[in-house]
Every structure is written in C-alpha cells, then in structure tokens.
Amino acid sequence: MAARAQSRSKAARTVQRQLERYRAMRDFHVTAEPRGNGKASAPSSAAKLPFVVQKHAATRLHYDFRLGWHGVLKSWAVTKGPSYNPSDKRLAVQVEDHPMEYGGFEGAIPKGQYGGGTVMVWDFGEWTPLDDVDSGLAKGHLKFELNGKKLHGRWALVRMHGHGERPDKPNWLLIKDRDEFARQDSESAITDELPDSAMTGRSIEQIAESADTVWDSKNGLRGATAAKKSAKTKTTPAARNGSAGKAHQSSRLRKTRKAVEASGPREAFPGFIPPQLAQQSETAPNGPGWIHELKLDGYRIQIHIRSRKLRSGTQREATLLTRKGLDWTKRMPDIAHAASELPVDDAILDGEVVALNDKGIASFADLQAAFQEGQQKFLVYFAFDLLHLNGRNTRELPLTERKELLAQLLAQSKDNSLLRFSEHFLENGPDVFAHACRLGAEGIVSKLAAQKYAPGHGNAWLKTKCVQEQELVIGGFTLPSKGGHGIGALLLGYYQDGKLIYAGRSGTGFTDRARRTLRTQLDRLLQKNSSFAQLPSGAGRGAKWVKPELVAQIAFATWTRDNLVRQASFRGLREDKPAREVEREVPAAPQPTPRKSSPHKSAVKGKRAAPLRRENRKDSTVAAQFHISHPDRVLDPASGMTKLMLAEYYLGVAERMLPHVADRPLSVVRCPEGSDKPCFFQKHVGRGLPPGVNSIPVRNRKTGVKEEFLTLDSAEGLAGMAQMGVLEIHPWGSRNETLDQPDRIIFDLDPDAAVEWSTLTESATDLRKRLKKLNLTSFLKSTGGKGLHVVVPIEPEHEWPVIKKFAHEVVLRMEAEQPMLYLTKMSKAERKNRIFLDYLRNDREATAIAPFSPRARNGAPVAMTLGWNELKLASAPKYRVADFKEWRSRLTRDPWKEMAETSQRLTEELLAAVSASETKRSHRP
Numbered sequence: 001m002a003a004r005a006q007s008r009s010k011a012a013r014t015v016q017r018q019l020e021r022y023r024a025m026r027d028f029h030v031t032a033e034p035r036g037n038g039k040a041s042a043p044s045s046a047a048k049l050p051f052v053v054q055k056h057a058a059t060r061l062h063y064d065f066r067l068g069w070h071g072v073l074k075s076w077a078v079t080k081g082p083s084y085n086p087s088d089k090r091l092a093v094q095v096e097d098h099p100m101e102y103g104g105f106e107g108a109i110p111k112g113q114y115g116g117g118t119v120m121v122w123d124f125g126e127w128t129p130l131d132d133v134d135s136g137l138a139k140g141h142l143k144f145e146l147n148g149k150k151l152h153g154r155w156a157l158v159r160m161h162g163h164g165e166r167p168d169k170p171n172w173l174l175i176k177d178r179d180e181f182a183r184q185d186s187e188s189a190i191t192d193e194l195p196d197s198a199m200t201g202r203s204i205e206q207i208a209e210s211a212d213t214v215w216d217s218k219n220g221l222r223g224a225t226a227a228k229k230s231a232k233t234k235t236t237p238a239a240r241n242g243s244a245g246k247a248h249q250s251s252r253l254r255k256t257r258k259a260v261e262a263s264g265p266r267e268a269f270p271g272f273i274p275p276q277l278a279q280q281s282e283t284a285p286n287g288p289g290w291i292h293e294l295k296l297d298g299y300r301i302q303i304h305i306r307s308r309k310l311r312s313g314t315q316r317e318a319t320l321l322t323r324k325g326l327d328w329t330k331r332m333p334d335i336a337h338a339a340s341e342l343p344v345d346d347a348i349l350d351g352e353v354v355a356l357n358d359k360g361i362a363s364f365a366d367l368q369a370a371f372q373e374g375q376q377k378f379l380v381y382f383a384f385d386l387l388h389l390n391g392r393n394t395r396e397l398p399l400t401e402r403k404e405l406l407a408q409l410l411a412q413s414k415d416n417s418l419l420r421f422s423e424h425f426l427e428n429g430p431d432v433f434a435h436a437c438r439l440g441a442e443g444i445v446s447k448l449a450a451q452k453y454a455p456g457h458g459n460a461w462l463k464t465k466c467v468q469e470q471e472l473v474i475g476g477f478t479l480p481s482k483g484g485h486g487i488g489a490l491l492l493g494y495y496q497d498g499k500l501i502y503a504g505r506s507g508t509g510f511t512d513r514a515r516r517t518l519r520t521q522l523d524r525l526l527q528k529n530s531s532f533a534q535l536p537s538g539a540g541r542g543a544k545w546v547k548p549e550l551v552a553q554i555a556f557a558t559w560t561r562d563n564l565v566r567q568a569s570f571r572g573l574r575e576d577k578p579a580r581e582v583e584r585e586v587p588a589a590p591q592p593t594p595r596k597s598s599p600h601k602s603a604v605k606g607k608r609a610a611p612l613r614r615e616n617r618k619d620s621t622v623a624a625q626f627h628i629s630h631p632d633r634v635l636d637p638a639s640g641m642t643k644l645m646l647a648e649y650y651l652g653v654a655e656r657m658l659p660h661v662a663d664r665p666l667s668v669v670r671c672p673e674g675s676d677k678p679c680f681f682q683k684h685v686g687r688g689l690p691p692g693v694n695s696i697p698v699r700n701r702k703t704g705v706k707e708e709f710l711t712l713d714s715a716e717g718l719a720g721m722a723q724m725g726v727l728e729i730h731p732w733g734s735r736n737e738t739l740d741q742p743d744r745i746i747f748d749l750d751p752d753a754a755v756e757w758s759t760l761t762e763s764a765t766d767l768r769k770r771l772k773k774l775n776l777t778s779f780l781k782s783t784g785g786k787g788l789h790v791v792v793p794i795e796p797e798h799e800w801p802v803i804k805k806f807a808h809e810v811v812l813r814m815e816a817e818q819p820m821l822y823l824t825k826m827s828k829a830e831r832k833n834r835i836f837l838d839y840l841r842n843d844r845e846a847t848a849i850a851p852f853s854p855r856a857r858n859g860a861p862v863a864m865t866l867g868w869n870e871l872k873l874a875s876a877p878k879y880r881v882a883d884f885k886e887w888r889s890r891l892t893r894d895p896w897k898e899m900a901e902t903s904q905r906l907t908e909e910l911l912a913a914v915s916a917s918e919t920k921r922s923h924r925p
Contacts, residue, residue, distance in 0.1 A: 019072065021096040031113045036099020051127040051146060052103035053082065055195075057204050058117035063191070065092060065174060067127055067144070072097040074137070076172055081122075081191040082151055084176050084183040092157060092172040106199060106207060118208040121199040122191075123150040130154065140172070149198040150190060153181035180672075180686075193629060201435045267393045269346055272325040274455035275300060276350075276385075278445050278463040280585045284429030285446050285462060291399070291424040292432040295443040295463055296382055297362040298354035299576050301328070303339045303381070305347045316340045320353075322576040331371060335381045338418040342409060345390045349406070351383035351422065362442075364553065365511075368572035372517065383410060384422035387453060395453035402453070429464070434625045437466035437716075467714060469555045469571070472503055473579045475531050476543040477522055481741055481797045486515035487522070490552060490570065491532075491543055494584045499533040500548055503584070504564035508663050508713075508737055509555070509571060518573075522546050536562070538903050551579050566655070567662050569713065622647050626719035627690060635674045635725060636860040639882035646854070647722035649881045654715035656865070656891055657852040659900060661718075661731045665696055665709040665739070667847045668721065669728035675856045679727070683709055683845075690723040692716030696736045701844070711736060727856040730847035733803075734796065739844075741796035742803050746848045747811065748838035750787045752831050761871035763821070763835055764788050768868065770810065774914070776904055779896050780870075782877065784855035784863040789848060795905045804842045806906060809914050811837035851896070854881050867895040 019036050050068040055061070056077075063081035066073035076092035083090055106121045125148030129136070136142035140159025146152055154177035159170055176182055183190075196203050284292065300323040307316040318339035320329045329336045332353060339349070355366035355377040370377035386394050386406040394402050406421065413419045425432045429446050436444050443465035451460040476491035489507035493500045510518070525546040553571035560566050563584075623631040623644055631644035650657070671679040685695040685708040694717070695708040712718065721729060733742040747767060751760050764780060767790050771778045781789040794803075808824070814837060815822040823834045841848045854860045862879040870877060879887055 019097060019099055022098055031109050033105055033109060034099055034101035036101055049127050049129070050100070050103055051125060051148065052121060053078075053123040053148075053151065054105075055081070055120040055122040055197075055204060056115065056117060057119075057208070058109075058115050061204075063122065064095075064119075066098060066103060068100060068103070069133055071100065073100060073102055076157070076174065078174055081189075082155075082174060082176070084181060084190050085185060085187070086176045086178050086182050087185065088176070090174045092174040094170050094172055104199075106197060106202075108208065118204055120197045120202070120204050120207055122196075123148045123198045125149060125151070143177075150194050153177065153179045187630070265393050265396060266391055267388070269304075269306065269391075270348070270388060270393075272302065272304075272321055273348065273387055273395075275302065275323050276453055276455055276461060277457045278461040279457055279459055281446070281462040281464050284433040284444060284464040286428040286430060288426075289449055290429060290446050291426060291449050292429055292444045292446045293384055293422050293424045294436055294441050295445050295465070296352040296354050296422070297364045297442045298352045298367055298382075299323075301332075301351060301353045301381065302387075303335075303347075303349040303351070303383075305339055305342060305344055305349075307345050316342075316344075324576065324578065326576070332379055332381075335379060335418050338413065339381075341414050342419075343412050344409065346388065347386065347390070347409065348388040349381075349383045350385035350387055351381055353379055353381050355379055364571050368514075371575065372573065380418060380420060382420050382422045385453065398450045398452070399447055400449045433464050433466075437625065442466060442469065466716075467555055468559075468565075469553065470585045471551050471574050471577055471582050472554045472565070473500060473548045473582050474522070474546065474550045474552055475500060475502070475548045476540070476545045477518075478505075478507075478542050479544070480515070481738060481795065485519055486512070487519050490518075491539070492552065492554060492565065492568065493532055493548070494582050495580060496583065500531050501563075501584075502532045502535050502539060504560075504566070504568055505539075506552070506554055506556075506565070506568035506570050508735070509569035510737070514570070514572075521550065521573075525549055536901060538901055541903050548579050551575075551577050551582055567658055567713065569663075622651065622719070626651075626716065626723070628719070628723055633674070635671060635727065636858070636882070637674060637676050638858040639860055639880055641860050641880075641882045643722060643725065645884075646727075646860075646881060647719050649854070649884050650718035650722050651715055652884060652888060653852040653891065654718050656894060657718065657850065658713075658715070660896075661729055661850045661853075662713045663711065663736045664731040664734065665698055665711055665736065665845075666732070667730040668710060668724070668726045669730075669856045670725050671727045671856050672725035675727060675858070675860065679856050685710055690720030692718075693720040693724070698739060698845075727854050727860065729850045729853040731850050732845070732847055733842060734800075738796040740799050742798075742800060742842065743794060743796040745792040745794060745803055745807055746841040747790040747792075747807065748783075748787060748836075748841055748848065749790065750836040750838055752833055752835070753786070754833050755835055757874075757876050759821075760786075760788060760835065760876075764790055765868075765871060767810075767814065770814070774910060777898075777902050779899055780866045780868055781851055782864045782866055783849055784853070784861040785857070786876070788866075789863075791899075793899050793902050793904065795903060798906055800842070800844045802906070802911065804839065806911060806914060807839035807842045811839050865894070865896045870895075 023035065050073075052066045052073065054064040054066070056064050063078045065076045065078050065082065068074075075095050075098050077095055078090050078092045080088075080090055103124060104121070106119055108118055109116045125146065128145040128147070130143040130145060133142065136157075140161075142157045143154065144156075145154050156175045156177060158173045158175060160173060197207070200207075302321045302323075304319040304321065305316060306319075307314050318329070318336045319327060320332055320336055320339075322328055335353065353367070354362040355364075355370055356362060366375075366377045367379075369375040370379060383406055384403070385399070386402045386409065388394060389405060389409070394405060397405075403424070410416070410419055410421045424447075429444070433444050443463060446462045446464065448460045454460060472492040472494055474490050475493045478488040478491075480486045480488045487510070489505045491505055492503045494503055495501070522544075527545050527547050530540060530543070530545045531548045551574040553574050554565060554568050555571055556565040556568040622628060626647060628644055628647050631642060631647075633643045635641055635643055635646055665683070667681060667683040669679055670682055671677065689695075692712055692714050694711050694713065696711040697706040698709045699706050712720065732739070733744050733746060734740065735743060749760060749763055749767070768778050768780075771790070771792060776792050776794075779791045779793070781791060783789060811822070811824050815824045821834055823831055823836050824839065826836070826838075826840075840846060849855070849863045851863055851865045853863050855863065860881045862881060864877065864879050866877065879890075
C-alpha cells in the first residue's frame with residue numbers, strides 16, 4: 001500500500017513538473033483556460049487514452065492536436081489541420097504539454113494573453129498506440145489509431161530534423177496511413193467537410209460571439225468570469241484569494257432579490273405546485289418567441305428549499321418531490337444536501353434528475369439501476385425553472401426572467417456538479433432539433449419565452465422527440481422461451497375513456513437482471529383475467545395477466561395503422577406516474593410564431609445561448625441530419641443512384657424494413673466507391689460507426705470469444721447504412737435476445753438461368769402447399785435477383801440444429817419427388833435447368849437478404865415482399881432504388897402485414913412426423 005501511494009505521489013509530481021511551462025505562460029486571473037489539477041480528464045467516450053483536436057483562431061488559424069499520456073496532453077500545433085489524404089504531410093510543431101482538463105475547453109482566450117483568440121473542440125475521442133509510446137516520442141516516430149467523432153484509422157507522427165527550428169518547439173509531420181479511411185486527392189478535406197465543434201455544434205464565429213461563455217467537459221456551458229477580468233482591471237490580492245469573486249456573486253444575488261421584489265407578488269410558501277407539462281409536437285416550432293432546451297431523459301423533480309432561524313444560525317432543508325408530489329428526498333440525499341446550501345430563504349426549483357454515464361450522457365437505464373437496483377450512479381439535477389423565491393411568486397414572470405433569476409441563483413451553488421442550469425438555444429426550432437438528434441439526445445422541449453408558468457398541459461411548452469417514446473401500462477407478460485425466472489415480452493396498453501386499450505408487445509431492451517426483477521414485481525400482481533378492453537386475435541396466447549399498476553417507459557419506431565407500437569423496446573419502469581394517467585400521446589399541430597415575442601437574447605443577462613450551425617446545402621434535410629458525407633457520390637452507375645438517394649430510400653422504407661432487420665445481428669455488403677468498384681462483406685463492428693449503427697456481442701462457438709456484430713434498431717441506423725455505403729443488408733434468422741433460437745425458417749429457391757419464371761412460381765406454390773399441410777403459414781419475397789424466398793415465422797423455442805434439420809427434410813422430400821427439377825446440394829455442375837433448394841440459410845450466423853434491401857448489382861434492384869397472388873404475373877416483378885418515387889405507393893399495402901401476429905410452433909409431434917416421413921422415404925427401395 002505504501003509503495004503504491006509513493007508511486008502515485010511520484011506520478012503526481014511528474015505531472016506538476018510537466019505543466020510548469022504551461023502555467024508560466026498564462027495568467028489564470030485573466031484567462032478562463034484551466035490551470036490543471038489532475039482531477040479531470042479530456043472528453044472521451046470511455047476510460048481509455050483520450051485525444052482531442054482543438055481548432056484555434058489565434059494570430060492565424062491552426063489546429064492543436066493533443067494525445068493524453070502520463071497525465072497530460074502531449075500537444076502539437078498543426079498549421080492546416082489533420083488530413084485524411086496520406087499524401088498530405090501536415091507540419092505539426094510540438095508545444096508545451098497541457099493539462100488533461102484542457103481537452104474540454106472551448107471558448108475565448110483574452111487578447112494579450114498567450115494564444116489569445118477563440119478555441120473550439122473540433123474533435124475528440126480515444127487513441128490507441130501501435131508501438132511503445134515513450135520510445136516513439138524519444139525516437140521521433142509514433143504510430144497510433146484514432147477513434148473520434150471525425151478522425152478514425154491509423155496515423156503517424158514523425159519528427160523532422162531540419163535547421164532553424166526552435167529546440168523547445170521541434171517540428172513533426174502528422175501523416176494519415178493508407179487504410180479504409182484514407183481519402184484521395186479529389187475528395188474534400190475533413191476540415192472543410194466538418195468545420196464545427198464536435199462537442200457543442202458551434203462554428204468558430206459563434207464561439208467568438210459568445211466570448212463571455214466557456215464550455216468545459218465537466219460543467220458544460222458556463223460564464224467565463226475569469227475571462228471577464230480584462231487587463232483593464234488590476235488583479236488585487238483579494239481577487240487572487242477569491243474574495244472579489246464572492247463579493248461579485250453576492251452583489252448579483254442582491255440584484256436577483258431586488259428584481260424579484262420589484263416584479264414578483266408576495267405569497268406564503270405555496271407548497272407543491274402541479275408541474276407545467278409539454279405537449280408532444282410533430283415538428284419543432286420556429287420564431288424568435290421560442291426558446292429550446294434539450295429534452296432530458298430522467299425524472300421530473302421539484303426541489304423545495306425552506307429555511308428557519310436558529311440561535312446557532314440559519315438552517316436550510318431541501319425536499320425533493322416527484323411530479324405527483326411524492327417525497328423522494330431520501331432517494332437522492334446528495335442532491336438534497338447541495339440544494340440546501342443555496343443562499344436563499346426559500347425557493348422552489350423545477351427540473352429533472354438524470355443519471356450521467358461514463359460518457360457524460362443521460363442514461364435512463366442507469367437511472368433505473370440507481371432507483372430500483374440500488375446501484376451507485378452519478379445523479380445530477382438540471383434545473384430549468386424557478387417557481388418561488390424568498391417569499392415572492394416568480395411564476396407570474398416571463399420564462400426568460402425566471403431563467404435569469406435561476407441562473408444567478410445556481411451560480412451560488414457550492415457543488416455545480418450536482419446542481420446544473422439547463423441551458424437553452426435561440427435558433428429556429430428545426431435546426432436545434434436536427435442538431436439534438438445528431439448528438440443522440442432524446443429530443444428538445446420548446447417553450448414560449450414570454451409566458452407565465454401554467455401548471456398542466458398546454459401549447460406553451462412543446463416536446464419534439466428524435467425517437468418515438470412514451471409511457472405505457474403493463475397488462476400482462478409472456479414467459480421466456482428458454483424457461484427460468486424471467487419474462488419473454490410485456491403486453492402493453494394505455495387508457496382511453498376509462499378503458500385499457502391494447503398497444504402491442506415489447507420483448508427487447510431488457511437486461512437479464514431487469515427480466516428477473518420485473519418477473520418478481522409482476523408475480524405479485526397476477527390475476528386470472530385480462531384487463532384490456534379488447535385483444536386482437538392471438539395477442540393473448542400464452543400470456544400471464546396482471547393488475548395494470550406498473551408503468552413502463554417504451555421506445556418504438558412508430559404507431560401502426562392498427563394502433564400498435566412497432567419495434568417496441570423497454571427502457572425502464574416509471575415510478576413517478578400513476579397507471580390511470582397514461583394516455584396515448586397525440587402530436588399537436590405545428591405552432592405559429594407568436595406575434596409578440598421576447599427580445600432575441602439569452603435568459604442570462606450578458607450571455608448568449610450557444611448557436612447551432614445551420615446547414616445551407618440544398619440536400620440538408622437528410623444529408624445534414626444524418627451526417628451523409630459525399631451525398632452526390634454515385635453508388636450505382638447503371639441507374640445513377642447516389643449516396644443521398646440511398647439514404648432517402650432507406651428512410652422511406654424504414655417502417656416496412658425495420659421489423660425484419662432491427663435487433664438482429666447483420667452481415668452487410670459495403671461498396672463505398674460504388675457497385676462497379678470492389679465491395680466487401682462486413683459483419684463485425686469496425687471503427688467509426690455512424691450514429692444508430694450499434695453492436696451486439698456474439699460468442700464464437702469454436703473459440704468461446706465474444707465478437708461484436710453489427711446491429712441496428714432505428715431509421716437512423718438505416719441512414720447510417722447509407723453513410724457506410726451499404727448496398728445489401730443480410731439479417732440473421734434470430735433476434736439479439738434469442739440468438740440461438742431462430743424465429744423464422746427461410747427456404748431459398750435459387751433457379752438456374754434457364755429456368756422460366758412460371759416454373760419457379762409453380763415451385764414456390766408447391767412449397768407453400770406442403771407447408772400448409774403442416775399447419776404452417778408462409779410468406780413470399782423476391783430476392784432482387786432471379787430467386788424467391790419462402791419465409792415461415794415461428795416461435796423462438798428451438799435451437800438452430802433443429803430448424804436446419806426440419807428445413808432439410810422438407811426440401812429433401814421435394815427433391816425425391818421431382819429429382820429432375822430440384823437439387824439440394826450446392827453443386828453448380830448439376831444445377832443446369834434445375835432449382836437449388838437452399839436450406840442452409842437456417843444455421844447460426846447464416847443470413848438471407850432482407851426485405852426491401854438493395855442488391856450490389858447493376859441497377860441496384862430491391863428484394864421485395866410479395867403477395868402470393870403476384871406469382872400469377874407474366875414475369876418477375878422488378879423494383880429499383882432509383883425508381884422508388886414511382887413504386888413508393890406500394891408501401892401502403894403490406895403483404896407481410898400478418899407476419900407479426902402469426903404465432904405458430906414447430907411442435908414435437910410435427911417435427912417427429914416430418915422426420916419419420918423422411919426416414920421412410922430414405923429407406924424406400
């Protein structure tokens with residue numbers, strides 16, 4: 001223990017020595033740059049080696065390239081910035097080491113200070129050394145990989161040995177290695193393509209305009225009080241000790257109280273105030289009368305602060321109340337303690353408690369783990385309104401004035417890591433919304449700036465969601481297919497006119513622990529009959545009914561025409577909302593711009609909310625929102641299909657396609673340069689995945705090692721496929737939560753070129769009839785080529801070998817009866833004039849082309865769901881991505897509509913009968 005402490009102490013002293021030069025070059029009473037205390041870290045997507053690239057508009061524009069190593073950021077000034085072109089050897093001048101905290105600094109360095117100008121966090125992420133770092137730095141040749149928001153792949157720093165360079169600032173070259181991320185001379189520069197902040201989305205001009213604000217990775221946007229102390233004001237000893245800053249804060253608080261007394265009517269402490277609620281909106285409102293806040297993924301909490309005079313001084317207590325007035329103070333004691341230290345007589349704050357994960361992003365799953373499982377999570381309170389202050393009713397004030405008072409009050413907090421001010425934006429709503437979705441936020445809440453606080457629902461507050469999500473009541477559940485203590489899926493509903501309306505199922509989004517915990521809670525609520533007013537045919541098969549008392553937060557793709565949630569995913573239980581109050585959220589109509597609007601300024605005096613970049617491209621709607629780079633790149637020369645057209649197509653068919661690809665491992669065919677250039681298969685996760693494209697761990701049966709496979713669950717993920725140049729999507733026949741139990745059987749009818757369409761259709765019809773005799777309903781799909789797929793949905797209860805054996809026995813019987821037409825072995829030499837009955841799609845890691853997926857072939861044809869009556873057509877129906885506008889109306893009808901509700905099982909009797917039939921055939925003389 002002593003040796004370990006001694007080692008830590010030595011490392012700390014080393015860091016301090018490394019930062020001596022950095023600190024000697026700056027006056028921290030004037031600049032808001034971090035001094036560096038070794039406690040913070042540069043922004044990083046995980047607890048690994050961080051890197052950051054800061055765009056720095058000083059005497060001349062350059063980029064500061066920084067790698068986290070041994071407690072500091074090793075730093076180089078790159079004149080023209082990083083380049084993806086390996087031919088560009090960018091000059092990188094090594095400068096002084098910076099503190100790790102500097103990686104989160106974005107703001108202004110005052111003129112007259114070293115490096116005076118504007119600093120932007122242009123990119124950040126993790127870096128991985130490819131050789132020994134200390135040796136590489138000493139020898140002048142360091143190889144590494146970057147995994148950032150913008151920069152990816154292999155890079156190298158190579159030291160030069162020229163004349164005239166300063167010994168304290170050696171010259172290096174930053175060079176991109178030739179890998180899959182490298183670009184050619186003809187392609188655009190990454191610095192031109194993505195010029196804005198990777199952390200706040202602001203341009204360098206917008207950061208400069210907001211020179212009195214600074215962003216840091218720990219506290220977000222804050223007032224740069226240090227930067228406000230310009231060279232005009234002498235730094236006194238008192239200021240150095242912090243007393244001047246405290247006096248300034250006290251002065252601000254006195255002004256706050258005077259403002260309340262001047263405009264807020266007196267009132268006794270009102271107690272719990274029903275919260276003002278946001279109405280869901282289809283689109284974000286626009287106009288200067290609106291302000292926009294990020295929608296927080298947490299619990300609505302009202303903080304009540306009361307104080308009483310004692311002989312020993314003033315004692316303050318803070319109470320935390322839910323949206324229904326339940327006391328949750330004991331569940332969040334740290335936040336309550338921080339609120340009790342605010343210097344007020346009494347106050348009521350309105351806001352939301354969220355759990356921040358290790359990436360600094362609000363995680364509802366972590367919030368559930370904290371409240372329901374007692375796990376230690378970092379809970380933070382974001383305050384967005386002030387309802388009462390020091391005996392005055394602030395609810396009568398306009399929202400902007402309430403927020404100004406709130407910001408000034410929170411500036412007095414002793415722990416601003418627990419109590420934070422919810423910033424807002426003033427740009428037009430659609431731009432803010434698009435940017436919030438790109439950042440992975442849940443959405444935005446838009447509020448009329450001049451409105452008073454009005455409890456209940458109304459159109460003064462509107463919420464626009466990036467992903468559909470709402471609370472739904474749990475009315476029942478199914479048992480897990482593997483058995484054990486858990487759940488398979490939840491049966492969900494909402495109340496309408498006092499009746500519980502069925503809204504569909506959710507079988508994904510659960511951790512193993514959540515499944516067990518939910519089962520224990522639901523077992524206490526078991527009842528004999530269903531509480532739903534009505535159930536679709538087959539919806540209640542195998543269900544256990546419960547009293548409708550628990551409320552689940554559910555994310556989903558969309559509402560179907562049958563008023564069911566599609567692709568529903570469990571987010572967690574809501575303890576703060578009674579089941580009887582759960583109704584279906586109906587989006588409000590778009591709101592007009594108010595005639596009278598508040599001045600275009602931030603709620604905090606002298607502070608302008610950080611603007612967001614506006615996309616000026618003619619194709620900004622999709623290309624900008626979903627980060628489609630090189631939108632005009634042609635991916636199919638035969639049809640002229642571009643990357644943007646592919647993204648628009650994927651988004652256009654998302655509702656029909658997602659039920660068959662979401663939450664499944666995927667193999668994809670990528671053609672980043674187009675279908676006429678080399679393409680390649682990919683199933684494992686690589687670096688630099690677009691937003692919405694995720695991973696699922698799959699254990700390798702041979703090695704036992706878990707491998708990360710591609711998966712997605714949203715329209716954003718499909719757009720990400722376009723960004724990756726994916727021309728084919730091949731899903732597994734099983735879902736992520738039941739990898740070893742497929743939920744569909746696929747028969748691939750692959751004909752020789754000489755086989756006529758009429759012969760192929762007769763074969764598909766024959767197979768359908770055989771399956772019908774086994775009481776199995778099947779569905780039809782074209783492959784985008786010459787073949788057809790017959791698909792049988794089943795309950796996921798048998799493992800792959802059973803399903804493969806079943807499929808094999810079905811096609812063997814067909815081959816035995818018509819050996820001159822059918823073939824079940826992969827022998828191209830014998831396939832002439834025959835149809836290969838491919839049953840091998842029914843195996844672990846085997847895949848089949850997805851419905852609506854393009855093919856990496858001339859013309860980019862599409863695999864299409866078909867009705868059985870379409871086999872009567874004179875020729876095979878053909879669809880192409882480039883012609884989507886012409887056949888888009890086809891999506892109004894869905895030949896596979898009944899698949900989701902088709903519940904059929906391969907019973908032991910059925911399997912035995914098919915096996916016996918095959919055994920009898922094989923022994924026939």
